[in-house]
Amino acid sequence: MTSASELLALRSELTGSLVLPGDDAYEAARTPWNLSVDQRPAAIAEPADIADLQAILRTATAAGLGVTVQPNGHGANGDLSGVVLIRPKRFDLLAVDEQARVLRAGAGVNWGRALERLDGTGLVALAGSNPEVNVVALAIAGGQSMFSRRYGITARSIISVEFVDAAGTVHRVSDADDAELMWALRGGGGLFGIVTEIELALYPGDAIFGGGLMFPAEVAEAVVTAAFELARDEPELGLDVGMMHFPDAPQAPPHLRGRTVATVALVHVGDEATGRAFADRIVAVAEPISDTLTSFTIGSLAAVAAEPVEPMPSADFGVALDGLDDAFAREFVDAFTRGAARGLTRCGIRAMGGAIADELGAEFAAVGATQADALMSCSVLLFDPTIDVDAAFAPMRDLAARYPGGATLPTFLSSGATLADAYDRDVLDRLAAVKQRVDPGGVIRSNRPLG
Structure with a gap:
């Protein structure tokens, strides 16, 4: 039997579903979160239970196919030729x-x-x-x-x-x-x-305070510097510092179209008064154009963070950094500005340290104790096919080369990267x-x- 006939036989065996190339549902089923990744698996399975998984593995082994999992398509990293892609949506306990x-x-x-x-x-x-x-x-x-x-x-x-x-x-x-x-x-x-x-x-975590601040580009250096100082002084505070350039396009909010801004997101486990005192150290250097800081409970974390939830085409670059001093803040703002002129959309720097760097218990996990000061992730949205991605990332790559932080986390890796x-x-x-x-x-x- 060929793999195609074996997969057809598998479809009749499953309680769940199996979508094959040529099916009307194939294009939608194969699409990952990052719409720029063109993955074409041999089949897309949505198993109903463990018995379905066992049948999929048995058939794949016999047909010489691989098996991989993408619950929602995040982390898509290749074309998946010769691979059965599993969407485990029904495992919903x-x-x-x-x-x-x-x-x-x-x-x-x-x-x-x-x-x-x-x-x-x-x-x-x-x-x-x-x-x-x-x-x-x-x-x-x-x-x-x-x-x-x-x-x-x-x-x-x-x-x-x-x-x-x-x-x-x-x-x-x-x-x-x-x-x-x-x-x-x-x-x-x-x-x-x-x-x-x-x-x-x-x-x-019965009390949580946090949210986001946004500032005009003109004060970005002062804001980023203050945020890095706060990160060094408060090793338990969740902090993400970055810059964004909004395209002059309908996808962007009208009041931000064509603008570059600095952003600070923070999460404090504790009372509002302490959390606001942390935020005030940043607000003291410049007036934000947006402030979503609030007390909240864990169920509202996603609403407070307000991250995009719709799939979109993008290219990504991620790296670990060390030495985030005042000079770095100045260089970061300059590098982002130059990258944004070439199509760079976003660059965030997630503060590390604190319990992340704690060696106690690190021997029980491959991920270990990450010692970098921060992890940087940058994105180029690819709605405009004329963008030169390498040129857009070049200033950030040059910056990262001057402040190398060693090992990063797999979730911050660029597309095409491996665990190596x-x-x-x-x-x-x-x-x-x-x-x-x-x-x-x-x-x-x-x-x-x-x-």
Whole structure:
């Protein structure tokens, strides 16, 4: 049998769905979050249960196909030729044990739903701020939360993982069952099996204050400098500093079209008075043109962050940075301004340090203790096909080369990057050894391969 006939046979076997090339639904089903990535998998499966997953893995192995997972299409990184793409939307279990401080989430659960479930518990998860990001995907890929400087990287909060291996065997593992595999799952991504469920530790957070500030470009240097000083002084404060250039186009708010602005987002776990005192250190240097700072509970995190939730075409560049002094702030503003003139849309610098850099417990996770001062991520929106992406990123790449920060997190990697761009050789070798043990045939593919 050919792979095409085997996939047709598989479709009749599944309780869930299987979309194949040539089907009317194929174009929509294959589309990732980043619309500029042209991925063309051999099939797109939406399994209804574990039995469906086992059938998919069995068929893929027999047909010589790989299998990968993209819950919502984030992290798409290649064309997926010869790969069955799984969308685990129906794995939608969600439960919170308030007494044990544990979140249990199926592989189809997004952070928006999980955070709404946590509302009123006085507990927070180390969540992404975009409600459309998947809980499992963020956690196993390392992840970074605005709560991470206080409580650590998301991957290090993983308690247990349920997954189906390439042979179709179901496993539920914790440190007591297989410490080395758990180490790999905490930052190694989807290399080791099809994750169906995860347990994450929860942390105290009954009072939260935060939101965003936006400033005109003319005061960007003073704002960025003040924000970096605040990050150094308050290692538990979640802080993201950046700049944005809004196109003179209908996609942008009318009052911001064609404008460049500086942005500061902050999240403080604690009372409003303390949080406002932190924010006042930035507002004291310039008057914001927008201020969304407020007290809130965890269920409103996504609304406070107000990140884009619709897929769009973009190119990305991510890197770790060190040495964020006053000179860096000046160079950052200059580099962004030059990049924006060539099409650069956004550049954010997420403060690291605090619990992220804590070595205590780092040996239990591949993601380890990241020591960089910050992680920078830049984007070029590709609505205009004439944009020269390399030219737009060039000033930021030059800046990053002058302030290298070493290893980054997989979730901040650029499109086309591999785990070799995030981890050192020792970590990669350990991950490869675990991969060889649990999937010697290489059936399970990851959006971030080892190298």
